[in-house]
Amino acid sequence: MSECTHNCSSCGESCSERTSPQSFQVPSHELSHVKKVIAVVSGKGGVGKSLVTSSLACAMAGLGKKVGILDADITGPSIPKAFGIHTRAAGSELGIYPETSKGGVEVMSLNLLTENETDPVIWRGPVIAGTVKQFWTDVIWGELDYLFVDMPPGTGDVPLTVFQSLPVDGIIMVTSPQDLVSMIVTKAVKMAEMMHIPVLGLVENYSYFQCPDCGKQHAIFGESHIDAVATEHGLKVLARLPIDPKLAAACDQGEIESFQPNYLSEVAGMLTQM
Numbered sequence: 069m070s071e072c073t074h075n076c077s078s079c080g081e082s083c084s085e086r087t088s089p090q091s092f093q094v095p096s097h098e099l100s101h102v103k104k105v106i107a108v109v110s111g112k113g114g115v116g117k118s119l120v121t122s123s124l125a126c127a128m129a130g131l132g133k134k135v136g137i138l139d140a141d142i143t144g145p146s147i148p149k150a151f152g153i154h155t156r157a158a159g160s161e162l163g164i165y166p167e168t169s170k171g172g173v174e175v176m177s178l179n180l181l182t183e184n185e186t187d188p189v190i191w192r193g194p195v196i197a198g199t200v201k202q203f204w205t206d207v208i209w210g211e212l213d214y215l216f217v218d219m220p221p222g223t224g225d226v227p228l229t230v231f232q233s234l235p236v237d238g239i240i241m242v243t244s245p246q247d248l249v250s251m252i253v254t255k256a257v258k259m260a261e262m263m264h265i266p267v268l269g270l271v272e273n274y275s276y277f278q279c280p281d282c283g284k285q286h287a288i289f290g291e292s293h294i295d296a297v298a299t300e301h302g303l304k305v306l307a308r309l310p311i312d313p314k315l316a317a318a319c320d321q322g323e324i325e326s327f328q329p330n331y332l333s334e335v336a337g338m339l340t341q342m
């Protein structure tokens with residue numbers, strides 16, 4: 069053991085005199101000044117987490133905030149496509165520059181670095197997690213009010229790396245109205261608790277489909293249990309998004325920024341109060 073400096077925050081030893089847990093946080097790029105980091109997570113795949121991240125970023129940008137999205141879903145990146153970004157990110161000796169969307173949202177994703185956006189990423193977990201960390205340390209984000217991190221689903225390597233390495237201010241959890249949700253949300257909430265990061269609330273996607281002819285709402289994926297789940301964990305339900313084919317089409321066409329209405333404008337308003 070090397071000589072003790074009494075700085076527990078930067079020490080890896082687990083000695084009896086430790087007064088605070090070891091911090092694994094890494095500094096952002098020196099040219100990045102990010103005020104708030106919000107992680108968007110889901111317990112399982114395909115619940116619409118990337119769509120919620122993108123919509124939320126658009127809503128915040130609409131409020132005049134400087135916003136970025138760190139696409140931490142390395143093996144299944146979908147953020148650039150939703151914003152219609154198909155160029156490759158540029159770099160210099162200083163670092164890597166994010167691509168800017170038509171509406172001014174800064175985006176960094178592995179899809180902006182591979183030669184072809186259809187190239188698969190076949191990497192081991194630690195390499196993937198290391199890349200996500202580099203998206204924080206080596207990317208020149210500039211001045212941002214909010215950086216949203218689009219996480220891969222579940223509680224694996226990447227969420228652990230992000231929660232430990234980045235100064236995450238809060239988590240938004242995306243769910244869908246299925247029976248499995250309660251168990252899955254519980255796992256994700258417990259992980260957030262263990263990482264000492266506040267869960268800002270739940271967003272339920274695919275909540276209902278509103279018939280364009282009669283206006284009646286149909287619970288396509290079954291009745292929601294979100295209120296019970298939220299109460300069980302003392303969380304807020306921040307929003308419920310309908311299944312909206314126009315929203316899916318806007319995403320597919322890279323036009324998410326021109327999609328109206330933004331179902332998450334109230335959530336965006338809440339984030340401005342953080």
Ligand SMILES: Nc1ncnc2c1ncn2[C@@H]1O[C@H](COP(=O)(O)OP(=O)(O)OP(=O)(O)O)[C@@H](O)[C@H]1O
Pocket residue numbers: 110112113114115116117118119120141144146220221273274309310311312313315316317319320
């Ligand atoms: N409310 C909605 N209405 C219509 N289509 C939606 C809605 N939410 C998501 N989708 C569509 O469902 C697909 C999956 O959404 P998305 O990629 O956001 O899910 P994800 O949870 O991020 O997936 P993954 O687990 O693979 O990261 C996309 O094509 C998206 O456009």
